[in-house]
Amino acid sequence: MNFKALLKSLLLRKFTTGLLVLQLAITLGLLVNSGILALDTQAKISQPTGLDNENILIVSTHPTSGNYRNLDYYRSIATEDMVKLGELPGVKSVSLTNQLPIRTSGMRRNVYDLDDPEQEINDQYLQNVKYILAEETLAKTMGFIILEGRFLNQSDQLDFDSEEKRNIVITASLKKALYGDKSALGQETNNGFIVGVIKDIILDPTLPIDKQYGYFSNAVMERIYIARYYVLNVEPGQMANVRSKVRDTILGVQAERDIFNVFTMEEHLKEFYRDDQGLADLFLLLCSLMLFVSAISSYAYSQFHISRQQKYIGIRRALGARKIDVLLYVLTETWLVYVLGCLLGVFVAFGFNILLSQHITLSKPDIMLFCLVTCVIFISGTLATWLPAKRTSDIPPVVATRTV
Amino acid sequence: MLRYNLKLALQSFKRAPSLYFLVLLTLSVGVGLLSANLALVNAMAGDPIPEKSDQLFHVSLNTWPTDRPPAEPLHILRYRDAKKIFESDIPKHSAVFYASGVYARDSKSNSLQRFDSSVRATTSGFFALTNAPFAYGSGFVKNSGMEVVIGSELNNKIFAGKNSVGETLELDGELLTIVGVLKPWSLRPLFYHATEGRAFNLTDDIYAPIETAIDLGWSIHARSSSTDSNNGVKFTRDLNVFYLQAWVELPKEADVALFQNYLNNYSQSLKEVGEHPLDTRNELRDVNAWLLEQDIVDQKILAFTLASVLFLCVCVFNASSLLLSRFHSAKFEVGLRRAIGASNRHMLIQGLTESALLGIIAGFTSILLSWLFLKLSIQFLPDLANLAILEPKLLILGMLLALCTAISSALYPLYRANRYAISAELK
Numbered sequence: 001m002n003f004k005a006l007l008k009s010l011l012l013r014k015f016t017t018g019l020l021v022l023q024l025a026i027t028l029g030l031l032v033n034s035g036i037l038a039l040d041t042q043a044k045i046s047q048p049t050g051l052d053n054e055n056i057l058i059v060s061t062h063p064t065s066g067n068y069r070n071l072d073y074y075r076s077i078a079t080e081d082m083v084k085l086g087e088l089p090g091v092k093s094v095s096l097t098n099q100l101p102i103r104t105s106g107m108r109r110n111v112y113d114l115d116d117p118e119q120e121i122n123d124q125y126l127q128n129v130k131y132i133l134a135e136e137t138l139a140k141t142m143g144f145i146i147l148e149g150r151f152l153n154q155s156d157q158l159d160f161d162s163e164e165k166r167n168i169v170i171t172a173s174l175k176k177a178l179y180g181d182k183s184a185l186g187q188e189t190n191n192g193f194i195v196g197v198i199k200d201i202i203l204d205p206t207l208p209i210d211k212q213y214g215y216f217s218n219a220v221m222e223r224i225y226i227a228r229y230y231v232l233n234v235e236p237g238q239m240a241n242v243r244s245k246v247r248d249t250i251l252g253v254q255a256e257r258d259i260f261n262v263f264t265m266e267e268h269l270k271e272f273y274r275d276d277q278g279l280a281d282l283f284l285l286l287c288s289l290m291l292f293v294s295a296i297s298s299y300a301y302s303q304f305h306i307s308r309q310q311k312y313i314g315i316r317r318a319l320g321a322r323k324i325d326v327l328l329y330v331l332t333e334t335w336l337v338y339v340l341g342c343l344l345g346v347f348v349a350f351g352f353n354i355l356l357s358q359h360i361t362l363s364k365p366d367i368m369l370f371c372l373v374t375c376v377i378f379i380s381g382t383l384a385t386w387l388p389a390k391r392t393s394d395i396p397p398v399v400a401t402r403t404v
Numbered sequence: 405m406l407r408y409n410l411k412l413a414l415q416s417f418k419r420a421p422s423l424y425f426l427v428l429l430t431l432s433v434g435v436g437l438l439s440a441n442l443a444l445v446n447a448m449a450g451d452p453i454p455e456k457s458d459q460l461f462h463v464s465l466n467t468w469p470t471d472r473p474p475a476e477p478l479h480i481l482r483y484r485d486a487k488k489i490f491e492s493d494i495p496k497h498s499a500v501f502y503a504s505g506v507y508a509r510d511s512k513s514n515s516l517q518r519f520d521s522s523v524r525a526t527t528s529g530f531f532a533l534t535n536a537p538f539a540y541g542s543g544f545v546k547n548s549g550m551e552v553v554i555g556s557e558l559n560n561k562i563f564a565g566k567n568s569v570g571e572t573l574e575l576d577g578e579l580l581t582i583v584g585v586l587k588p589w590s591l592r593p594l595f596y597h598a599t600e601g602r603a604f605n606l607t608d609d610i611y612a613p614i615e616t617a618i619d620l621g622w623s624i625h626a627r628s629s630s631t632d633s634n635n636g637v638k639f640t641r642d643l644n645v646f647y648l649q650a651w652v653e654l655p656k657e658a659d660v661a662l663f664q665n666y667l668n669n670y671s672q673s674l675k676e677v678g679e680h681p682l683d684t685r686n687e688l689r690d691v692n693a694w695l696l697e698q699d700i701v702d703q704k705i706l707a708f709t710l711a712s713v714l715f716l717c718v719c720v721f722n723a724s725s726l727l728l729s730r731f732h733s734a735k736f737e738v739g740l741r742r743a744i745g746a747s748n749r750h751m752l753i754q755g756l757t758e759s760a761l762l763g764i765i766a767g768f769t770s771i772l773l774s775w776l777f778l779k780l781s782i783q784f785l786p787d788l789a790n791l792a793i794l795e796p797k798l799l800i801l802g803m804l805l806a807l808c809t810a811i812s813s814a815l816y817p818l819y820r821a822n823r824y825a826i827s828a829e830l831k
Contacts, residue, residue, distance in 0.1 A: 015725075015820075016725045016728060022717075022721055023721045029714070030714060064507035064520075065516075065577065066577010067577065069576065105600075225623070225636075255516075256516060256518070258520055278704075278784035278786075279704045279708065282781065282784050283708070286708075286711055289433060290715055293430050293434075293719060296726075297721070300729055308732070352710075356711075359704070359710075360704060360707045
């Protein structure tokens with residue numbers, strides 16, 4: 001292949017070649033960053049949460065009637081709800097809570113060991129520890145793993161107007177922050193005595209993995225008016241069946257309730273990242289548009305031979321160039337432009353990555369992604385060039401005689 | 405002349421329809437996508453109350469009772485601080501409120517169906533301060549009493565849109581009388597409650613006197629912070645529970661300084677009795693400054709807007725190279741017209757007319773496409789639903805953008821076309 005001739009031919013069309021190289025560079029930059037965005041989102045959605053994601057069903061509900069302002073009435077209905085939900089075939093356990101894991105907002109309190117109030121100054125995260133109201137079945141229902149001591153039980157539920165110190169269960173990262181590697185059992189915090197430690201669960205995905213501070217106390221019945229989630233642990237394979245019955249079961253106990261939503265923990269996790277997923281999808285949509293436009297440009301670029309170089313191609317054919325030579329010639333020309341575009345694209349990709357990072361969190365580009373995207377661009381370019389290249393190779397040698 | 409140029413442009417389109425179609429398609433997709441994004445950014449960054457956005461001020465105080473505040477100064481206030489604000493006669497109007505929620509039904513209705521309604525528990529100055537538009541009746545005058553004002557949407561749901569002033573609503577088991585009904589009211593952004601990601605929520609369903617809401621124990625549906633444990637909003641008046649937001653209307657500049665002084669004196673009086681450990685840092689922010697500080701423009705949309713700008717560049721490059729090849733293949737025609745007397749200027753004007761016509765057509769298709777993209781964006785990012793609106797100024801912007809991109813894509817091709825030697829082309 002005569003590269004000198006190729007370069008000469010490219011230089012004949014400096015403007016269009018330049019434009020195409022720029023287009024390809026931008027396309028590569030966008031594709032690489034969209035790829036990063038999609039992979040980042042995928043990684044977030046598939047991160048381990050420490051929960052039995054697929055088998056947990058959640059119902060969010062709120063009473064609509066003023067009768068529920070009588071808290072004893074509210075408690076009796078909630079208790080009956082849980083009994084009825086537990087009787088559904090396929091339900092292993094039922095619980096009630098005020099807030100779900102995998103959320104940024106929620107009830108928070110400061111936590112420190114009573115002997116060391118300075119702790120919360122040294123670790124700012126201790127000022128905003130998630131406070132989860134629970135009752136004894138929550139650990140079983142959510143699939144918590146107990147590392148030390150026990151989870152809350154009936155004896156931890158105090159009288160509703162009691163001023164006594166409560167027993168609490170804390171997450172492993174909170175235990176580490178308060179007591180390091182020592183045992184936390186029996187220690188007294190500003191919020192009560194620690195009776196157990198559970199393995200970390202993802203409480204707030206926007207916080208670092210070792211700052212998933214949370215504590216549980218058996219106070220959900222006392223503050224029933226903020227307990228808006230029933231949590232059900234369902235036997236594998238029974239989810240659809242149980243899901244279809246929970247609404248009627250709850251309304252069957254007492255109808256004056258608004259049921260906002262029924263969803264699995266897996267859906268809850270996806271919902272948390274809904275906007276990230278949406279943005280990643282929008283970028284992918286833009287990528288396909290970009291590839292389409294670049295393909296049009298490549299097509300138009302190769303048309304040049306048919307519209308303007310017919311004579312020269314004819315001469316070449318007359319001088320002994322085979323069809324395959326002409327085809328390869330046109331394709332190689334496109335590939336050369338693509339190589340230039342992709343080289344420039346590396347810089348665009350980094351530049352665009354820095355620009356996007358001002359607005360969203362984004363990983364840095366990696367080499368594998370560059371290779372993959374380059375392949376995609378080459379394939380789409382080759383496909384777009386194929387037709388004009390084929391038509392160019394079909395120019396008969398006799399053209400040479402006509403135009404001389 | 406214009407008519408002649410237009411005729412020539414149409415002929416040119418007819419001669420290479422697929423090429424012009426591609427140019428049109430790429431330009432309109434590029435412009436449409438960017439306009440859709442700009443529409444979203446515009447809706448997020450707009451001024452919701454232009455007639456007096458520089459006269460309305462959000463009040464943040466620094467009255468946290470310990471030396472470890474969650475923020476300095478804090479945008480939420482405790483009851484006694486807020487009371488100091490609405491008792492002052494310096495502001496023309498003031499509004500102190502918190503967000504809540506209740507279930508509502510017509511007390512006379514046989515149906516037990518209740519509607520989930522967002523509540524603004526507020527002082528009576530709210531309506532004048534925000535220019536809330538009344539369809540029937542008026543706002544309540546006192547900060548207590550079993551009276552409410554309802555929004556148009558709730559009035560439609562419960563009373564089918566008729567004048568419901570005087571009707572009684574059952575709200576969480578209590579009976580309250582309607583004294584006013586608002587017209588459909590959209591504030592974008594919802595400046596009076598732009599925190600906690602609510603800047604693009606709809607206006608509220610029910611507006612209730614603040615003291616009544618506190619007495620009835622309507623729970624706080626927004627951020628609250630406290631150093632005292634409490635058993636509900638009913639008991640918060642004397643406690644260090646921070647949950648109220650305050651706005652004041654200060655039409656004269658002198659009043660702003662006066663009111664700032666009033667707040668600082670209040671802080672000083674707290675300091676004197678040892679209840680104000682932090683430095684005095686009380687802030688008044690007007691609507692636009694407050695919204696800017698809340699950073700309400702969605703960063704994801706800004707990121708996508710950047711990508712759409714790049715995409716539009718690619719579209720312009722593409723159109724430009726397509727037009728170049730088109731002008732090149734029309735060389736003979738150009739040469740012929742030059743030979744029979746058309747000047748370079750004539751050729752340029754004719755080329756520009758052609759691209760302007762292309763731009764106008766692209767403008768119309770891009771408006772259609774931007775509407776489609778907006779609908780699509782809502783599918784991907786459902787939170788934008790209240791924002792996806794194409795205002796007239798954006799339609800004009802889209803049109804101008806299409807015109808500019810069409811002309812700029814044709815500039816270099818035109819320049820080249822005018823440099824062809826007449827003789828060479830006619831040979």
